Amino acid sequence: ERPIGIQIFGSNAESMKEAARIIETDFHPDVIDINLGCPVKKVTKTGAGAALLKDLRKLEGIVKGVVSSVNIPVSAKIRLGWDKNNSIKVSKVLEDCGISFLIVHARRAKDGYNIKADWSVFERIKRNITIPLVANGDIEKPDDATYLLNEIGVDAIMIGRGAIGRPWVFGKMKDFIKYGRCSAEPTLHERIKVFLRQIELMEESIDEERTVRRIKKQISYYLKGIPETKNKTHEILTTKRLDKMVSLISGLISNTYIAGSRRLYPV
Ligand SMILES: Cc1cc2nc3c(=O)[nH]c(=O)nc-3n(C[C@H](O)[C@H](O)[C@H](O)COP(=O)(O)O)c2cc1C
Incomplete structure (x- = not known):
């Protein structure tokens, strides 16, 4: 990259x-x-x-x-x-x-x-x-970006906390800047997929203990505003093993109640 x-x-x-x-x-x-x-x-x-x-x-x-x-x-x-x-x-x-x-x-x-x-x-x-x-x-919302770029005239923007647990924010902002509208919010399924990919990338570059620590720090951001995942989040947070954690997170996708829901969760 x-x-x-x-x-x-x-x-x-x-x-x-x-x-x-x-x-x-x-x-x-x-x-x-x-x-x-x-x-x-x-x-x-x-x-x-x-x-x-x-x-x-x-x-x-x-x-x-x-x-x-x-x-x-x-x-x-x-x-x-x-x-x-x-x-x-x-x-x-x-x-x-x-x-x-x-x-x-x-x-x-x-x-x-x-x-x-x-x-x-x-x-x-x-x-x-x-x-x-x-x-x-x-800087969190797409119109924060357009305000700073178009009205204030800065050359670029940098997003920190607004991207934790929502790395798709960059794509959404780019769409808004380019086309004046945002892509749809990711579904729970899509969010989990991105989180699992992030975990894979962490595993490639840091050891298991640090990966587990980072998952614990970030999971609540990924699942923010999705009440159906609350019980599972607690179980994930109290797990020490990475493989168990990954399977619990993957399980959120196959959970029929949640996966059946096409509700779009606001982020
Ligand atoms: C957990 C955390 C770690 C950070 N580490 C760094 C860092 O290593 N270097 C840096 O320049 N800024 C660091 N920052 C500051 C952010 O880059 C950014 O300047 C700040 O959070 C304000 O932007 P935001 O409102 O988009 O988060 C860190 C911020 C957080 C929350």
């Missing part, structure tokens, strides 16, 4: 350069993204992630270093600032460092997820830079 990007975070310019070189050589992504937005303490206490938004000289050293150490495009993902919104200034600094595009999650680090993303800032950032701007934060 292309294009793919690999994100790195850190606070030491030399190790970031080294990491970028290793990634370019060993994994051949299309883009390397620098994480300048993570507000998690484990990350920021080392001076990385969103903490770099407080120290623009250090940020500049890291970003310039990474850009110059690889031959592929480098992007950066920021929040609006640490405790103050300095995103206009930061975006210009980043453009001058040579990044190829900028992703902005429209909240400050100190906001966590406690307030709504402030989309009003995208227009001002866009006016201030010439590289493409990717908008992020609380």
Whole structure:
């Protein structure tokens, strides 16, 4: 699947350069993204992630270093600032460092997820830079996408939580952007099929224990709003073995009551 990007975070310019070189050589992504937005303490206490938004000289050293150490495009993902919104200034600094595009999650680090993303800032950032701007934060519905792309004029959108347990959201958004209407909501059968495929892909890349943990985290998103699956969800969540879990999830499809229902469940 292309294009793919690999994100790195850190606070030491030399190790970031080294990491970028290793990634370019060993994994051949299309883009390397620098994480300048993570507000998690484990990350920021080392001076990385969103903490770099407080120290623009250090940020500049890291970003310039990474850009110059690889031959592929480098992007950066920021929040609006640490405790103050300095995103206009930061975006210009980043453009001058040579990044190829900028992703902005429209909240400050100190906001966590406690307030709504402030989309009003995208227009001002866009006016201030010439590289493409990717908008992020609380984008969930197809008309969020068309508003940001057509009315605000951002170049692309990024969806995070809105895609958990509903990876088809990208197809729906693309349809809406292209044709002005959405494809139908997936049926339960279709949802389970997608989840089973995701599980297969997880099994290919991570061990059983982590796959089980991720299934437990995601199942409630996949089955959200489908009351008929409630009892089974509990059984799945209390299972430790992957094969049992997969068979219980597959069983949701063959359950005659549920499979017989062609109701479309809102997501
Ligand atoms: C569980 C979880 C893990 C995340 N991990 C990362 C990460 O590794 N790097 C990153 O840049 N953002 C990360 N984010 C932030 C999202 O990429 C995104 O910026 C944020 O959730 C806002 O977008 P949304 O409202 O579409 O979810 C993470 C978010 C969540 C919920």
